[in-house]
Amino acid sequence: DQTKKNKYHFPPGPRPLPLIGNMHILDIKRQDYTFMELAKTYGTFFTFHFGRAKAVVLIGYEANQEALVKANYDFGDRAPMPIADDFQKNHGVIFSNGETWKITRRFTLSILRDLGMGKRPIEERIINELQYLNALIGSHNGKPFNEKVFYNATPNITFSILFGRRFDYDNPNYKKMIGIIDDVVKLTGQPEAKEKATETTEKIFTEKNLLASTFDLMVGGTETTSSTLKWAILLMMKYPDVQKKVHDEIENVIGLERPPKWEDHKVLPYCLAVMHEVQRFGNILQYLPHSTPTDVSFRGYTIPKGTAVVPLFTSILYDESKWESPREFNPNHFLDADGKFLKRDEFFAFSKGRRVCVGESLARMELFLFITGMLQKFTFTPPPGVSRESLDLGPEAFFTMRPKEYNVCATPRL
Numbered sequence: 001d002q003t004k005k006n007k008y009h010f011p012p013g014p015r016p017l018p019l020i021g022n023m024h025i026l027d028i029k030r031q032d033y034t035f036m037e038l039a040k041t042y043g044t045f046f047t048f049h050f051g052r053a054k055a056v057v058l059i060g061y062e063a064n065q066e067a068l069v070k071a072n073y074d075f076g077d078r079a080p081m082p083i084a085d086d087f088q089k090n091h092g093v094i095f096s097n098g099e100t101w102k103i104t105r106r107f108t109l110s111i112l113r114d115l116g117m118g119k120r121p122i123e124e125r126i127i128n129e130l131q132y133l134n135a136l137i138g139s140h141n142g143k144p145f146n147e148k149v150f151y152n153a154t155p156n157i158t159f160s161i162l163f164g165r166r167f168d169y170d171n172p173n174y175k176k177m178i179g180i181i182d183d184v185v186k187l188t189g190q191p192e193a194k195e196k197a198t199e200t201t202e203k204i205f206t207e208k209n210l211l212a213s214t215f216d217l218m219v220g221g222t223e224t225t226s227s228t229l230k231w232a233i234l235l236m237m238k239y240p241d242v243q244k245k246v247h248d249e250i251e252n253v254i255g256l257e258r259p260p261k262w263e264d265h266k267v268l269p270y271c272l273a274v275m276h277e278v279q280r281f282g283n284i285l286q287y288l289p290h291s292t293p294t295d296v297s298f299r300g301y302t303i304p305k306g307t308a309v310v311p312l313f314t315s316i317l318y319d320e321s322k323w324e325s326p327r328e329f330n331p332n333h334f335l336d337a338d339g340k341f342l343k344r345d346e347f348f349a350f351s352k353g354r355r356v357c358v359g360e361s362l363a364r365m366e367l368f369l370f371i372t373g374m375l376q377k378f379t380f381t382p383p384p385g386v387s388r389e390s391l392d393l394g395p396e397a398f399f400t401m402r403p404k405e406y407n408v409c410a411t412p413r414l
């Protein structure tokens with residue numbers, strides 16, 4: 001019967017996409033795995049349908065280098081993200097576009113630099129904070145403690161920039177702020193704020209934009225660095241031979257007394273390589289979606305303006321054609337034959353191009369000083385009864401990929 005048949009047919013004209021698109025094949029928590037699997041069939045540049053929204057996925061070093069670095073501007077917008085749609089819409093840095101993004105990003109960077117990001121004033125704050133962190137670790141007297149301890153130090157660096165002071169680790173407000181950041185990272189896709197964005201004509205230096213930018217730095221600058229520290233300690237427990245080499249280098253070059261300083265990264269190549277390999281292996285962000293600000297011509301295709309783009313960082317940091325043993329933790333990835341630090345172009349942990357991480361130099365300094373500073377003072381081992389082999393290196397995939405919860409023992413080296 002014709003009427004019945006029509007009911008199930010689309011009207012003439014272009015056929016709308018099915019409601020779920022390719023979502024039925026997407027592993028929501030490990031989207032990177034799905035995309036890398038699809039790349040085996042469709043190559044390093046393909047379209048994926050997130051429901052009705054199309055996204056272009058970029059796989060591996062070459063495609064991402066071509067798009068994010070060489071065609072920088074063409075892929076430099078941020079795609080809308082459910083987590084931020086309602087409460088950050090076009091405010092702050094991470095989720096904004098156009099003039100708001102350009103001016104707010106420039107402003108944020110200049111403020112961070114004025115306050116000493118990547119320079120001596122911030123270095124002093126980090127070294128100061130390291131003493132508190134090491135005191136907390138030491139207070140457990142070699143007994144097992146939870147990895148949450150490593151979440152305490154890095155927020156204080158961001159907060160001291162934003163609020164002008166550090167907080168004691170047991171300060172209820174500090175705990176609350178850390179808890180909120182943790183919730184935001186976990187509850188992706190469930191925005192709290194309900195206010196609708198109507199500010200198309202609003203100016204950029206508003207209180208709302210200030211709050212949004214502060215929020216961006218709080219979330220962008222704390223969870224990322226502290227999760228990386230958790231990876232670092234877990235990996236040191238898992239690979240005691242690597243930990244031993246880190247210990248030896250620190251002991252031989254700067255000794256066990258004077259706290260490390262940023263300049264030391266030039267004379268501690270093994271520590272620097274370990275820090276980079278922790279970031280590569282830990283791969284804490286699968287991707288942050290970009291989009292095309294205009295119609296873009298790429299590899300012979302036209303990508304329409306406003307198309308979401310997935311620069312899949314996992315596929316670069318684990319690119320089999322670039323790394324000797326991508327799925328293994330191997331600090332040699334960042335060392336040359338003479339044991340000197342080897343800068344790798346494929347290191348995309350902070351992304352590259354127009355949207356490159358605003359806090360990269362701050363994060364690098366924090367990671368280097370906290371990792372070497374903790375390992376200068378302690379040997380990290382699994383708690384009694386927990387074997388090294390049983391330590392799970394699989395991530396807990398939220399907005400970021402942090403290690404699964406673990407306990408650790410820290411024995412003083414002095």
Ligand code: HEM
Pocket residue numbers: 078093094095105158216217220221222224225228284285288289348349350351352354355356357358359360362363
């Ligand atoms: C281990 C630490 C960190 C890692 C691995 C990291 C990684 C990243 C990545 C991959 C992006 C996305 C870039 C893109 O869209 O292409 C990003 C953006 C961003 N990060 Fe970081 N980040 C870290 C620490 C920080 C810190 C300490 C801050 C600030 C205090 C920060 C602030 C930001 C901001 C504001 C953006 C948005 C940039 C934009 O959209 O223009 N991040 N970060």
